[in-house]
Amino acid sequence: MEELNNTPEFQEAVTSEFKKDQSVDEFLSDPKLSDTNTGRRDFLKFMGFSLTAATLAACETPVVKSIPYVIKPEEITPGVANFYATTYYDGTDYGNLLVKTREGRPVHIKGNKAFGLGNGSLNSRINASIVTLYDTARLQNPKIGESEVSWSQLDSELSGKLSAASSIRIVSGTIISPSAKRAVAEFATKCGADKVKHVQYDAFSYSGITSANQQSFGKAVVPVYDFSKAKTIVSLDADFLGTWLTSNVYIPQYAERRRPEGSWMTKHFQVESRMSLTGSNADVRFPVKPSEIGKVAAALYGAVSGSGSASFEGVDVAAMAAQLKSNRGASLVVSGSNDPNVQLIVNAINQSLGNYGTTIDINRPLSLFQGNDAAMTALVAEMNQGAVGALIVMGCNPSYDWIDADSFNTGLAKVGASVSMNLYVDETGSRCNYKAPDHHFLESWNDQSPLEGRVDLVQPTINKLFNTRQAPESFLVWAGNTTPYYNYVRETHGSGFAAGLMNANTSWNEAVQHGTFAGVAMTASTAQPSDSKIVAAPAAALPDQIIPVSSGSMDVSSAINSVNSVSGGAWELVTYQKVTIGNGSHANNPFLQETPDPITKVTWDNYVTMAPSDVKEQKFNMHLGMQEPATVVTVTAGGKTVTLPVFPAPGQKRGTIGIAVGYGRGKGAENIGKAAYQTGGKGIHLVTDDEKPLPIGQNAFPFVTVKNGCTVQAVYDVQISKVDGDYYLATTQTQNTVMGRESVVKETVIAQYLKEKDKKKGEASFNKMPALVVHRDVNEDGKINAQDKVHVREMDLWKAHPVEGIGHRWGLTIDLNSCIGCGTCVTACHTENNVPVVGKDEVIRHRDMHWLRIDRYFSSDFPSVDETSEKKGLGAIAAYADMENASENPKAVHMPMMCQHCNHAPCETVCPVAATTHSNEGLNNMAYNRCIGTRYCANNCPYKVRRFNWFNYVSNPKFNVVNPAQDDSMRMVLNPDVTVRSRGVMEKCSMCQQRIQQGKNQAKKNGAKIQDGAFTTACAESCPTNAIVFGDLNDVGTENYQRSINIRSYHSLEEIGVQPNVFYMTKVRNIESSEA
């Protein structure tokens, strides 16, 4: 009938006989659809259909491109890593490294153990620095004002400006590169030497030391210290294991003498205001106010030299002096104060102890930290007078970290032409009209001379990623010298270098391979640097060839009078550098922001540390965590103000507060990297009232003042007032003490250890094997009673896993005496194992993903329930409440905690899908593709080391700011040998399974047994103190096995019988029982 009537509907049906397919999207996006009455069931049908369609579509073979090289470089084999030796120096940290590259891209940094300074020991700031290489927030092109230009445009415009300028000033951190110095000198010569002045300053100044040494010895230098030779160390507020000078070199020296097995063990006294990383490792620690440090030094001088006052209240000066005096020539007094008077007294103490020439070398000093605060202050004044025609900023950020940044900034505005060579448009860069971005150090050729007689080489590990130019090369270009910087560096170390001789010089090639000229005798004929002072003496290893300085006493009476006249206030402030963030140049590094502070365990934040007793007295919040926010206070001093949360930090001197510098970066919304700003729960930056991204923490540099030409990092009179509002801090460990669980951390004192060290393992009083009472006559005394005990290992539900003695048994031993808690292993584990960065919001929820954490426990006045309830006459519950609190001046222990790879793993038995199983090599394996995310294993783990992927961190928008893996460029830092885990699976330490597999393959290929140390885990490899040792426990020849049978070795929580493959070694403190 329709055909007959020829209706429009029919006509349409004829023309489109086969109905056009309508895609689900199209159908669902039809605006009329909402008008139609689509019921729930229909909706489910659509959903079902689209799901099926998507599933079927996903079955198509994905097309993956595989693009080989056109011309394969000979040294590259796809899938095989290459290591290149290079050198890290950012003006603060110095390290000799080996960079692991895969298919030409750097993925991991480890220490250059064979040739490096301090055996190539690194810290977390150095090994996490790899991520900034790939940071797209870096300047990608030179700029004039806001517009990107080519290098030739920049050069031509700038050279006009530079030649027109009446005076040119170069400001930088300490430059220790002979070639860079040459380049700057060449530039100065070109522009007219009287016109150009180079000013160096260090963000965190040590000019107190150089100025004191100028007065004492006529040399404005930082001496070389050798902590490995010091039987007694007294540190007056010097954080020499954390951030003080070349701390990463001091760490192995110090740790070498902290094991009780040696012929002697260093006794370490620490006098300080806040508990630093160094203080937490000290045997004896005295908290004092910052204003009192000088007085303690004076008293110590008195006690050591026998003249003047020799005591100070609250500090056992006599004990320190006695120890020092009995170890003349083998002791060391250091001070972190930047007051030249304090440093003069310290010099005098060391002089009278005869330490110069043994533990201190002033003759062949460090070249680092040559910053001159007075020169910088003068420069700022000059700039403000409008007397600077051009200012070139080279690798430093004075607009942020100069103590008087405000007047630097007003001065900068009066400078004719300002040039920034910084990697980012940071605080300083954004205020300069010319931007000439430098290379990242992993893209550079350079030489670095950290101390007289030693030259290390920087070699690129990747071609430059962006259109940048190395800063010294820019100076050369502006000086009219077109030599490529590589050739220029070669010329410094051998005259007559020509491009044709690129590979001819074997000693150069060897130096590049080793990363250093050390050990290569550089005779005058091969090395003729323009500045002959720089490379003169044949290079030698650090501690040798220490030449004593002339003896005789120094007159320090005026210095003593000066320090004794310092008056303190009710509240005193000490500014310090955090072990993770340093002076703030790493503020944009997500790995470091997420690495907890070794003492407070706070991530992603800055805060005011205050003694818990003060916090209680002020009625501020005490037990911070997910439920309890921190109280916010305003700290005012000298007209400067910051508003920060308060963190109760055990060990802090009452009446003092501590604030870390290095925070509050990017206040002007500068593009310094996404991770430098606070991120909220939705994965976007939190903003200030004027819509600028909110910096993390606040800048404490303005509190630093200048006195007598040196910066003073402490403020003796501050006001604190509570302000409204709460603030949540993200801590990874909220517990302060072990709550009497002595089987977690075992410790003893040296005398006890020496008395019992020849006993059989398990019988010493400090490391008793746990035993259980059984209903069987074990001791065969005819009675069944509490004396009938058997070791927990004999009581087992399961048949033993056959790993002991058979095949391999991989394991770790962790020496609690050596571990200083620096956290280098944490960042090394991060980059090796692609551990996701989760950001503050998730850390607050305790969803941090660290495979390896360092537990920090403080001692308590109430170590056990029985003792506490007896002492105070309380019930058990009240006793526990007291046990939670650390002592006023507690002792600390750092305990690296990772998967213990239990042979009787509780996690394995509860997994419903057998996703976590035991290998025949003693490893607890985790098969991500099998895991369904029930999290039973995490619940059943006694060590709480399993981490659950609550989100897909590599694609969930919540993490696009914090997680480097979400950035197309930054994800190149991921290790291609390790899976990037997805949402809904459990993960944990695999004991670097990828390295084990690779190491075994190598051994099989070589047809030889595995050599001890042929491969190791990322944590053990990065550990500067050798606290973590990896190896085959079934091979009696390995260091690991030997350590595992040591009388000190034990399993954490051994009594639960899970039989881990990770051993800990009892901490032995070098103290008398009375000091415990």
Add this chain to the structure above:
Amino acid sequence: MKRLSASLHPKYLLALFLVFSVSLSSMANIFEGGNADNGKTLFKNNCASCHSIDGSIVAAPSLKGIDARWKEGDAMLVKWIQNPTGAIASGNAYIASLMAQYKGSFGVMTAQAVSEAEIKDIMAYVKAGEVAAAPGSAVVDNKCVPFTEEELNGESKSSGDTFIWFVIIGLILGIIAVSSANISKSLKNAIKENSGQELEEELSYGVIARRWMWKHKVFVSLIGLFVFCYIVVVGYKSAMDIGVYEKYQPEQPIAFSHAIHACQNEIDCQYCHSSASKSKHAGIPSVDVCMNCHKAIQKGAISGTTEIEKIYAAIGFDPATGTYIENYEQKPIEWVKVHNLPDHVYFPHESHVAIAGIDCRQCHGPVQRYTVGRIASIDEINAQDLADVPGLIKLTKQTLTMGWCIECHGAAKIDITSDKANEYYQEMHERYKQSDLGLDKLREILEDGSITVKEMGGWECGKCHY
């Protein structure tokens, strides 16, 4: 015939020719009476890298028509081949003209160690041309002939076709059924209308179908049950095929033939896939590896110059002059990856190739009869001749599935006990012997007289997933 000559040791061949050479040298014309078969081998070994016989230019002028061109006499030709510099020095005008014409592009020919008799054979071959020599060799052996599409993919296509026909026939029958039902209903209605009876109520097809189904409950439920079971079985089978990429052979940017390279030219797999013994990746050869041969071989047997040109375009090589182009912007070749494993699988080639010494064909099948890369199906692998692939373990699971991996790990044996064992395994063996527990374990795994990869831990998750 071809096989015989190929299998003869060159030493004997040489002796043979030396014997003949005395008598042959007296013959008048070098272009007459040589042995073209011998000449082919000699040409391939000595001349083919530069000269062609079909008029094309490889790296020197073609020898086609040389018998017509050469007017300088036999002695000069022999001298020209055996001692080119001497021939040039002799001042021969024709040779001088050749030099003037070609020296710039190709340089001077190197001296060739061929006797006069051998030159005669070569010339016979050149004169006869490839066409005459070809038929003899083509028939004898197909071991290097690539599989045809049919051989590779079997009958699967036609079975797909029949299924479509079934569907079409079913649809037609359905339409016929519905329309005939309609017609009969209309007719019934017409009759009823005519006879004045009450009309049947107008029912939707759905209602009719439901009524019909209710009426034939047993039949419908049986059919339903059958359909359900069918869907479950088919669904299960296709679900098991998800992620299985057997027989995957994508088109590649260059029509590369493994048959020519690996089989005909007998190039070892690891000549190109050189990282197989060093790395977890076998690696795809970079263009400079191709150029090792293709700098000289500028023309292929199948596609002539078109495919080889693509290599030159990538690296920047000018075949006419035989030189690399300066400052050329090189374009990498975007191959399609064939053997894709999921990201959470870590398969190291090195431990299978360098340590276990497994033949590539154990996993990759008869690559020598493929053109571009392909995922061999398990049937293709199992169909290989045991004599060709020594130690071939025949497996049942589909290739590149985990079942296949662990099946092999359960079957492949490791020698840890004999004197010839790898020292690493000897050390492992020693450790077993050190404890009672170890000895028990050793006895347990040696019960069947051998130790498999599985028994050494090759079935554990963490060995491949991390």
